[in-house]
Structures are given as structure tokens and as C-alpha cells.
Amino acid sequence: MTPARETTPAALPRTALPGPGRRQSATSPPARTHLPECIPAPRDCTIALVWVPSTAFAAVGPQAAELIAAQTPTDVYGPVRTLADNDGALLLVGVGLNRMTALHLAEQQSGRQLPVRWARAADGRVIMVETGSCSEGFPRLEPWLRPLARTTQVGESQWSAYPAKKTLAAAVEAMTADQNVTHCANPHCLACRDSVSGGPIGRVPLG
Template identity: 50%
Template sequence: MILGEHLVAAVENLHLANRPVMLHTSLRSFGTAIDGGADTLIDALLAHGCTVLTPAFTEPQFGLPAPADMRPARNGLDYTAPVVEKHRPETVPYAVDCGLVNPRLGVLPAVLIRRAGAVRGRHPLNSFAAIGPRAAELIDVQSPDDVYGPIRELAERGGAILLVGVGLDRMTALHLAEQRAGRRLFTRWARGEAGEVRMVEVGSCSGGFPRLEPVLGPLARSVVVGASRWRAYPAQQVLATATAAIAADRHITHCPDADCLLCRHAIAGGPTTA
């Protein structure tokens, strides 16, 4: 069994104390149970003065079909494809206290949003959640029109990105690097706080992000806990390095699926406004 002291030692070895940390994790990667589960991992970071930031996305729960008058071209979508049936009423708008997270994100985000002191963003499809001394500072900058504000804020505050048993395809910050390299973010649809249907910013396909390993790998500090490999990256350097790599080779982020519409449209520059 993995104990809290093992996680604390890993945080110390990665020099994460007193920094905001964007956390992407697979608890299964440890190969055995953590005593106390996801809470113990969060506590290990909080005990060192970290602020923990994590995606808390809700596309399956609150996404809407594309309205006929809000369909930009080159938006990573086939508007003629059948609409996936939803299991929630489309009249229900997202709320920061909805208690829902896309289950594909794993256990930890769902645990974090339920903790006392957790703060969650107002983006209806791609919110972030944080806990710790700088949580409000990171989250308050997010809006439906500035989805990656918390990542930008984390980087400006000397923060780190921590991958716990997962690869670069889970590093959400690389979508901000895509944007900085000149790609427009995709748009999707959700209800605003007043119940209106509106477009919001979202990211693209991340299946090709591991192709950035040659340029990002040297930036990481690494430790192993149980069977889980942890890699901690300086967020500011990741963004600068990835942005330069994408600008130099726009195809570098293409996923293994040659027909991926998301990748094709992102590489072409993203949605058109005409």
C-alpha cells in the first residue's frame, strides 16, 4: 500500500513546495492502493504549501448541439453527424456547485471539488477547480471566453505541471500553447448563467501531444512512487517551448488518426469567423 509519507517524499524530491501545481493523475498507475485515496495525494501537496489545480470538465453533462445560426466553419465538427443522446435536460445550465465532473478525468477531480475550500471556475464545459492558498487567484480569471486563464495565471506565478502516471496527452496546458502559436480555439455550445445558449472556448485533440516529448522531456524532474512515474514541469518553460515547437512545425501535434477532424482543423488554424 502507498502511504502518505511516500507521497510527501515525492513532493519534496520534485521541489514543489509553496508553488501552484496543475495536477493530472491516474490513481491506477500506482499499481496498488493509496491509503486514503485521492485525498491523501491532495493532502501531500497542500502540506507543502501548494495550491492544487485540476481540470473539472463537464462537456458530457452540459454540452448542447450546435444551433443552426452558430456554426463556424473549420470547427473540428461534422455538423451533419447524428447528435449524441444526452441524459440531462438541455434546459439545465452549469453551476459551480453542480458536483459533476466528466468521469473520463478520473477520480481525483471529483474528490477535489467536494473538499471544503475548493473553488471552481465558471466555464460551463471546461471549468478548472483548485484548492489551497492561491485557489481563488487562479480560478477567478477563468470565464467562458478565457478558458485557459487559470493555466496562464499558474505559469505567471512560477507554477508547475505535475503528471502522475499519465502522459503528455493529458497535459491540458498544451492547448494554451496551441493558442499562443496562432491557433484559434474551437467553440462549443452551452447555456450561460442566464440560461441563454452561447458559444464557449474549448481545446482540441490531445492525442498527438506525446510527439512533443523530445522538446519537453528535458524540462521535467522525475520520481517513481510504487509503479507510478511522476514528472514535474515548470509551467512557464513548457508553454514557451511547446509554443515555439508548434509554430515551427504545425503538424507536430497531429494524433495517430490520419483522418482526425479536430487535428486537421486545429492545424489549419481553427474556426473561421467568416
Template identity: 35%
Template sequence: MLTFNDLIVAFEKLGLKNKPVIVHASLRSFGHVVGGADSVVTALDYTTGSFIMPSHTYKTMVTPVSGPANNALNYQRGQQWNRLAEPFQHNMPADSLMGAVPESLRMWPEARRSTHPILSFTGIRAEKILEKQTIEEPFGPIRALVELDGWVLLLGVDHTANTSIHFAEKLAGRKQFIRWALTQNGTVTCPGFPGCSLGFEVIEPDVRATTKTIKVGDASVHAVPLRPLMVRVIEIIKKDKYALLCDRPDCERCADVRKS
């Protein structure tokens, strides 16, 4: 059993007190945490300079009847899901795929959320980072974190949850996709949509030397400095244009990256 105080004592060892951080978390990975996701947010608030988490909202996505080819999208098949889409609203819950912690963060009085209708981020003391997001550059906040010598914090998750690798893929020239989102003002075209992350864990040995790892309850916690991560991802994609793609035969996004 862990209390928020146990989490604070543990996270302090990572030395991120004055650093900007992007966090990805599995609450369940810790074992029992008294106070649940709120305790994780409290501990992050105490032990980082500022932090953001993805609070993406996939249920805003709609598929047009036609669109660009090689976009990892079956336009015809996508039509059947359109009636389930909901327009983005600022208070829309983070997708359950993100886990419980971003949703807890979103409810925090000091938390601010960016306005991208699919790929929003939510953070504390991170207004200047969040405002770098535009429709054209959904990963602008990650660019800002790199420029500020920020860190990625993986709480009980591996690099398949590490959104920053998508930004490095883009910098390496990898194909990006186009998606569409419902908003209060109609449908918005969202370029710069990332590929698949299921193959990302192969980066782990390459960044191990710069990564700080601790055990907190049952969870492995990794703090990864962003700059060397970006450099390494770009290097390996330049060397092998299929690097970090997944092996699933039915993965449309990885298939279209291979084709591009």
C-alpha cells in the same frame, strides 16, 4: 500497496511545497492506494503550495442547428445528443473522463470550483488562480499559473492529459473552436475551446531536461515547470504548424486545424 503517507513522502521529493500546481492523475496507475482518490488529494494538499485540477463537464454541451464552418462539429448529427444534455450546476460531478481524483477533490471542504459550464477547474488555496477564468478565456487559470512560475504534475498520465499544452497552442496562434453549453440561464456560447490532445506526447523528449520524474508505486510521476513547456510548445508550432496534431484519420479537430 500505498498509503497517503507513502504518497506524501514521495511527492515531497518533487519540491513543490510552495508552488502552484495543475494536476492530472490516474488513480489506477499507482496500483492499490489505501483510501483511493481521497489519499491522493490529501497528499497533494500536504505537498503543494496550491493546486488545481480540471473538473470539466462535457454533458452540458449542446449543438445548435447551424454555426460557424470548420468548427470540428457536424451540426446536423449533433442534434440527436442534445436531449441528453444537462444544464451546468455548481455541484455537477466532474466528467468521468477526468478520472476519480478531481471528483474527490471537488467534495473536499476547502475546495473551490470555477464556473465555466464546460471547462471548470477545482482547486485548494487557488481562489486567485481560479478567478482568472472567463467564458472568453477558459484557460485563464493556466495563464495565472504560468505567471506564478507554476508546475504541471502528471500522476501516472502522459502529456496527452496535459491541458496546459492547449493554452500554449492558443498562444502560438492555433485555431480554437466554439462550443455551446446549457446553463440555468439558457444556452451560453463558449469560445476558446481547445483542439485534440492525442498527439501531445511527442513533446516529452523536448521537456525531459526540465522535468522531474519519480516512481511512486507502479506510477511514473512527472513534474514539469510550465514556463519552459510553454516556450517549447510555441517554438515547435511556429516551426511546424502541424506539430502536436494526432494521426487519426477520423479526428475532426485535428483535420480542421490542418485546414485553417
């Protein structure tokens, strides 16, 4: 997505990541957080944070609030789907496909049910939320995703940008054809075994 054009920089007050299940934007009262003391940002730029237990997202720019609003305890990777729907891009900075969080959404779209964890919500309740599992096998998707990547070298770091919508579609196609394609190198990995088998059995009461 096109970043907001930088104007006169403004510094945010020292704030903190919101507690589980809480949202904050730069225009709302600060929650208890621990962000860096000064974050350069355009005056007309929205900064939004959300932290559903176990999976946190942050967004900066004119569409930040829209992206973050897509996440709920029952739709953890909603911001990734909204990014793709808005023709956004996925950027890997010095890391490989095993760190592309968006591929967990592709797992879900390929028919897998994501693993669940128990977490404490903002109101103190213990709830079940979906989460990503082992991602060490994601580099095996490279043959499908490499044609989509725009890669450059920045110093000793390799940066790669992928169109989100096409990347998810290519990953879903690969996983649908062979669920074992994302199994990591460890043949005894229980997380991969469960994922490629379809995930938890039966309906999971989320949230």
C-alpha cells in the same frame, strides 16, 4: 506552486460542483455539488471551483481564488496562464502528455484559434465557448518538453512535474515552427486537421 502548509485538518460539508459559470469557495455558501463527503484541508486554505461550460477547474491553496478567477467563458484556459505567471508547475500523475490540459493554451499562444462548442450558461442562455481539441498528438512534443521534466516512479505509476511557464514556451516554439507536430497518428482526424490549419475561420462571438 507551493501548497499551503497543512495544519489541523478540517472537513468540508458535502457539496457539489457548481453549475456552469458559477464559482464557489470554501468560505461562501455551498452550491449544489457532489464532492466527497470529507476533503482534508488546512483551516486557512481556500478551495475554489469554477465550471465554465465544457471546461472545469478546481484549485486548492492560498492562491486558489486568484487562479480560478482567471477563467471566463471568453478565456477558458485563464487559470493555466495565471499558474504559469506565478511560476507554478504542471504535474502528470500516471498519465502522458496527451493528458496535459495546459498544452491547449500553448496551441492558442502559437497562433491557433481554439475550437468552439455551444453550451448552456448558468442563466439559461446558449453561448459559444472555446475548448480543447484532439490531444493524442501531444506526446510528439516530448523532445522539446523532456529536458524540463522531473520524473519519479511511485509504485507502478510514473509522475512528472514540469515548470508551467517554460513548458508553455517550449510547446509554443515547437508548434510555431511546425503546426503539424501535434497531429495525432490518425491521418483522417478532422479535429487535428482543423487545429493545425489554425482553427475556426473568422472571429467567433464567445460568451
